[in-house]
Amino acid sequence: MSTPSARSTTAAEWSPASWRARPARQQPTYPDDAALDTVLHDLATLPPLVTSWEANELREQLAMAANGKRFLLQGGDCAERFDECRADILANRFKVLLKMSLVLVYGLNKPVVRVGRLAGQYAKPRSSDTETRAEETLPSYRGDIINDIAFTPASRTPDPTRLRTAYNHSATTLNFVRALSEGGFADLNHPEHWQLGFLRHSPLASEYQSIVRSIRDSLNFTQTVAEGPIPGLRSVTFYTSHEALHLPYEEAMTRFVEHQGGYYNLGTHLPWIGKRTAHPDEAHVEYMRGLQNPVALKVGPDLPASTLTTLIRHLNPDNAWGKLTLITRMGAEQVSDRLPPLLRAVEAQGAHVLWVCDPMHGNTEKTHNGYKTRRFRTILHELEQTFAIHQAEGTHLGGVHFEMTGENVTECVGGARGLTEHDLEEAYTSHVDPRLNVEQALEMALSIVRMYRNGTDA
Ligand code: PEP
Ligand code: CO
Numbered sequence: 001m002s003t004p005s006a007r008s009t010t011a012a013e014w015s016p017a018s019w020r021a022r023p024a025r026q027q028p029t030y031p032d033d034a035a036l037d038t039v040l041h042d043l044a045t046l047p048p049l050v051t052s053w054e055a056n057e058l059r060e061q062l063a064m065a066a067n068g069k070r071f072l073l074q075g076g077d078c079a080e081r082f083d084e085c086r087a088d089i090l091a092n093r094f095k096v097l098l099k100m101s102l103v104l105v106y107g108l109n110k111p112v113v114r115v116g117r118l119a120g121q122y123a124k125p126r127s128s129d130t131e132t133r134a135e136e137t138l139p140s141y142r143g144d145i146i147n148d149i150a151f152t153p154a155s156r157t158p159d160p161t162r163l164r165t166a167y168n169h170s171a172t173t174l175n176f177v178r179a180l181s182e183g184g185f186a187d188l189n190h191p192e193h194w195q196l197g198f199l200r201h202s203p204l205a206s207e208y209q210s211i212v213r214s215i216r217d218s219l220n221f222t223q224t225v226a227e228g229p230i231p232g233l234r235s236v237t238f239y240t241s242h243e244a245l246h247l248p249y250e251e252a253m254t255r256f257v258e259h260q261g262g263y264y265n266l267g268t269h270l271p272w273i274g275k276r277t278a279h280p281d282e283a284h285v286e287y288m289r290g291l292q293n294p295v296a297l298k299v300g301p302d303l304p305a306s307t308l309t310t311l312i313r314h315l316n317p318d319n320a321w322g323k324l325t326l327i328t329r330m331g332a333e334q335v336s337d338r339l340p341p342l343l344r345a346v347e348a349q350g351a352h353v354l355w356v357c358d359p360m361h362g363n364t365e366k367t368h369n370g371y372k373t374r375r376f377r378t379i380l381h382e383l384e385q386t387f388a389i390h391q392a393e394g395t396h397l398g399g400v401h402f403e404m405t406g407e408n409v410t411e412c413v414g415g416a417r418g419l420t421e422h423d424l425e426e427a428y429t430s431h432v433d434p435r436l437n438v439e440q441a442l443e444m445a446l447s448i449v450r451m452y453r454n455g456t457d458a
Helices: 033-045 052-066 087-108 161-182 197-201 205-226 247-252 283-289 305-315 335-349 376-393 438-454
Strands: 071-076 112-117 130-133 136-139 238-243 254-257 262-265 270-273 295-299 324-328 354-357 397-403
Touching (some): 052 354, 087 112, 087 161, 161 238, 247 283, 270 324, 305 324, 354 376
Parallel strands (some): 238 270, 270 295
């Protein structure tokens, strides 16, 4: 095995399968390798879900976000589920991202790059390979692309046919979301189409409605002056992202694009490397370094600055703007200690990166009644500290990353409605991490606007 410093980044040495020579964490063990190979072979012949042009366009937009000309809003479920691939659920997810982005466009006065954790976010890293209940030990649930959450030997055994189901559900999801984003549904002249019924009774309703009213007034004014509809308002651009965790699946979705002269993962626009697989010598980084897509890396509180700069060299050897997004997820308690040295190291390296804050994953806690939750106040606190640290260091926070859903769930405590630990019993549906509900997501967007307006960075 070559050392990272000896490793060259020429296309000749890298292939979509070169990760196989390196240790790969968080991979399932399938009982039947031949069955897995059959599915992978089949997947590799199916049409891509996205195009190289879209991936390149996103890369350009992320470059602008890195330089303060756009703002990245990345969000969606912790884990998508096969049984949630339904019109109502998907439309609500799309609506909440649209609403948040509307607030951000209006409040920050710059275009927002919308990226969903969507159409492929099916694989989850776990802290243990197995789960024990009473006397029984079974493989951990690793996301619907691998196994089923029911605690039985049959459900928990990794099943390769799920890879094909994940591809099909990703395609169905993306098709629906593309239709919504390109049709009249996303029309800025008619934001009432994206109204979520229960929001009418929210404590935030009037603040949100007044933004919608101002936008409509400005549009009416501009369209009157222009004497006709302004092109470009009827549709929005929407990109997909997921954690590139299940490497055989990602490899099967990787294609050589002749006219671009390089390899792209065409299963998603923006694949990312999770905190648990961010190791320079290992398989996930090896796989990711050869892609032409923009890529992202989760940066946790225990990542040494020297490892981060090594990772940056592997993932963005040409130091191109827009190629690499660093998503920091330190936790509200650790961010003030951990983030500044990393920002300084990356600045000293002269690396061109887009800094994004994920204030969710470092702030998960267990309640007295046994729920995994996150506190609205703590999430916002990490975000505000991250913003202030970037300002103090002279770097730029160009986006945010949230786990949220379009349903009226009760998984995170706090927010304008003051959800308590007791309320979590009402509508806790996540199989993995607690998500912001619609009200909390919207309140977060309003808080981000306040934060940027109070700072000097807007
Ligand atoms: C996630 O984004 O769902 C996740 C597992 O994040 P991280 O890798 O940052 O822990
Ligand atoms: Co998560």
